[in-house]
Amino acid sequence: MSAYYTIAVDVMGGDFGPRITIPATIDALKRYPHLSVKLVGHQEAITPLLTQLSSEVACRLDVVHAAETISMCAKPSLTIRNGQESSMFKSLQLVADKQAQACVSAGNTGALMVLGRYILRTLPNVDRPAITSTVPTTDGHCHMLDLGANVDCSAEHLLQFAIMGSVMVQAVDGIAEPRVGLLNIGEEEVKGNEQVKLASRLIEEKGGLNYIGYIEGDDLYKGKADVVVCDGFVGNIALKSSEGLARLISHKFQSSFKKGLYRRVLALLASPILSEIKQQLDPSRRNGASLLGLQGIVIKSHGAANEQCFGYALDQAVAEVEQNLPSKICDEIEHKLA
């Protein structure tokens, strides 16, 4: 079977590197018969992990040697000059050179943003790319953007995020008219800072979207909107605070269920239910944040992703390739903002 599309995988990124990213990629090749991949990283680290492959998989797999790896603590702005031999740089370059349709990396987020923007460039009429990911809701999930790529956003940027997020949900989730909400500290028209108030007017006037107005922090998880727009500073803090409280709850559970034999037995009996809930809410199950607004598909995996989670990031890349997402965003942004 011949491959129809190619994904460049930065196999060196993340906390575990090739021993996680390569098995996950091989597994994806089995799941997607039309997929071929370029494994980008140090040849010596990759080759030992490519044994016992079926010829059907092996023929859709290519190694691109990169001598260096961008460390998780590298200063993003310096990677343009210093990172050219890195697996991340070369993975993105493959997308720019049209040798791959998407790039997936679990490496340094800041570096991926900076290099993504430098190598792939933003789409016409898009000032800045945004990071988007899903958050769980009562009956599914919603997409939130920006999650930290842009710490100071103008109202115009928020408008662009709203359009990009809406196109993404249409394409990937198949929702015809995604409900778009703007994160604010109240639902009333008078609430919020100047930037958010102005953004609300802009989205209403120019967005041509199913805009439902302001939504508050606690609405995020209620499923009121399919797309939630905010600046990267607020989005990052909202998401991380929530995760922090979830961890505190889990910690309180663990210590409460350890007080005495009766409680330990109860914990044992309840454990299948607890893991069921945990799985429903687990951020790693929603692994695969998209960098929207670039002239190419870039997916960021959690650095700590295990094999299964890295697989979800690959799934996201495949979904966006199949939908040709950047071209859809480009058309929509041009139609509305050019």
Place this chain on the structure above:
Amino acid sequence: MSAYYTIAVDVMGGDFGPRITIPATIDALKRYPHLSVKLVGHQEAITPLLTQLSSEVACRLDVVHAAETISMCAKPSLTIRNGQESSMFKSLQLVADKQAQACVSAGNTGALMVLGRYILRTLPNVDRPAITSTVPTTDGHCHMLDLGANVDCSAEHLLQFAIMGSVMVQAVDGIAEPRVGLLNIGEEEVKGNEQVKLASRLIEEKGGLNYIGYIEGDDLYKGKADVVVCDGFVGNIALKSSEGLARLISHKFQSSFKKGLYRRVLALLASPILSEIKQQLDPSRRNGASLLGLQGIVIKSHGAANEQCFGYALDQAVAEVEQNLPSKICDEIEHKLA
């Protein structure tokens, strides 16, 4: 026994009004022998609730008639002109007139901010008051400010919040050198928006505090800091998002434990543990947000507070009165910023 200090209680505020606020206040009078209160509200709504009081309690209790009540949906800025006959306005006026040392209200937060600032004025060298409340941590709680009073803050405002929060924790929690953290999207010096970076330098140079630098959203609940400083937009969204996720977790629990008889029995057995955890994390147990930076003590109770929770807000007022918090803040701000 003679009373040493007086609290003005806006009995009309909140979702339930006098039938919650008055029993809670009577209970506080029993707990605090040096407390006297002024019940501010409609005489006709108050009198029927003051039966069967012991003379020891009755003699420390005074009714101040106010014909009107500010509604929860009133536009805050209009209350200065239209709210002068309201229970909230009159409660604050009692503090301004030195007839009470603190005011407690469960009414409209925005109105309480606007009227508090108008009637009591800010302390010298304080540009804006801030709302502060506690959030639970692994081993206790921390104080967070601002939680929504100020949607656009300059670095100077954040510096003032840091000093005020630190003084409060010293006075009320008895911690000699509270650890002060600044909420940001990363811990590294380069991260964050311009306002936060500048605030960090200012706090370091002028704060004279035990400043521990940036803390991230997920650190909020880890107990890394005793005081967490942020602008009101970010603080409000961080807190509400967290509460939203906590509610989602609780919802998932309820539905997971209802699937079949076995799970229902398990839920019954585990219910004491679940309510124990819930109690530890319950925001209403931490009821009583302080408006810091005013020339007087103003405590905001949740609108939905029950009798016990409104009691916590009264406890907070008593603690701040006993410490003479505004004068301590005034001294410290003058010492550092004048």
